Amino acid sequence: MTAGPYTLRGVSLGGVYTSLACPELGILFDAGMPLRSLATMDTILLSHGHVDHVGSLPALLGIRALHGKTRPPRVFMPAEIVDDLTTALRSLTKLQHWPLEIEAIGMTAGEERELRGDLRIKAVQTFHPVPSLAYVITRRVSKLKPEFHGLAGPEIAARRRAGEQMLEHEERAELAYVTDTLISAFDHGPELFAPRVLIMECTFLDARKSREAARAGCHIHLDEVIERADKFTNETIVMMHFSQLYRPDEVAKILDARVPPDLRRRIIPFVPDTTQWPG
Ligand SMILES: [Zn+2]
Numbered sequence: 594m595t596a597g598p599y600t601l602r603g604v605s606l607g608g609v610y611t612s613l614a615c616p617e618l619g620i621l622f623d624a625g626m627p628l629r630s631l632a633t634m635d636t637i638l639l640s641h642g643h644v645d646h647v648g649s650l651p652a653l654l655g656i657r658a659l660h661g662k663t664r665p666p667r668v669f670m671p672a673e674i675v676d677d678l679t680t681a682l683r684s685l686t687k688l689q690h691w692p693l694e695i696e697a698i699g700m701t702a703g704e705e706r707e708l709r710g711d712l713r714i715k716a717v718q719t720f721h722p723v724p725s726l727a728y729v730i731t732r733r734v735s736k737l738k739p740e741f742h743g744l745a746g747p748e749i750a751a752r753r754r755a756g757e758q759m760l761e762h763e764e765r766a767e768l769a770y771v772t773d774t775l776i777s778a779f780d781h782g783p784e785l786f787a788p789r790v791l792i793m794e795c796t797f798l799d800a801r802k803s804r805e806a807a808r809a810g811c812h813i814h815l816d817e818v819i820e821r822a823d824k825f826t827n828e829t830i831v832m833m834h835f836s837q838l839y840r841p842d843e844v845a846k847i848l849d850a851r852v853p854p855d856l857r858r859r860i861i862p863f864v865p866d867t868t869q870w871p872g
């Protein structure tokens with residue numbers, strides 16, 4: 594699908610598999626299904642250690658080897674799970690007789706790292722029964738300082754050649770990935786309401802699961818999104834990680850019926866164009 598300036602490719606079904614790639618950013622979000630078209634991504638962000646989000650990492654590494662990609666991918670993850678994931682990959686390496694290697698980068702909430710070029714990644718706290726994080730991708734953009742806005746192009750060029758500092762830089766939040774969490778992640782990290790594209794879980798959508806039951810599993814219920822409707826300033830909101838309680842073709846209809854129009858028109862449900870979930 595297309596989400597603002599980005600393409601998103603992959604699958605997501607709550608508790609079963611979640612793996613989405615954004616080719617323009619060169620990032621794979623979670624590794625819940627070993628799709629061969631996702632295996633060549635050199636940067637992987639893991640939200641947490643549950644198997645519907647990391648279980649397919651070894652298979653993806655195997656597919657990379659088939660593609661001749663020998664350099665281990667950089668894998669960002671909550672710092673607490675680095676040791677366990679590294680140990681698991683070491684055991685699987687023995688089974689495979691081939692190195693299933695990653696460059697593991699542990700992150701803690703609030704920490705920022707350079708991703709590549711003008712892109713940075715920031716970890717934001719989420720709330721799940723195991724260590725978990727959301728990620729915000731920011732881009733450094735340069736623009737003309739306001740005091741020079743009235744100047745004509747040739748004059749700007751001439752002054753810049755003369756060495757005048759006419760540009761200022763700002764970090765623009767491009768995309769956030771928020772999954773497997775209580776809605777509290779947004780209340781504690783209001784910056785998640787702002788990135789241009791927000792990919793978020795909304796596991797439960799209606800009364801088939803109560804809000805209390807959703808909270809007990811540390812997942813988001815649509816009721817909780819609707820309550821905060823006026824806080825979301827994102828241009829595009831990709832909703833995913835829906836429960837198997839809902840068929841893919843039901844999701845948009847439920848959103849149409851329940852979500853206020855100004856929010857609804859910005860939401861794209863990440864669902865296949867079928868009446869069954871993949872697999
Ligand atoms: Zn999940």
Ligand SMILES: [Zn+2]
Binds near residue numbers: 641643721773
């Ligand atoms: Zn989970």
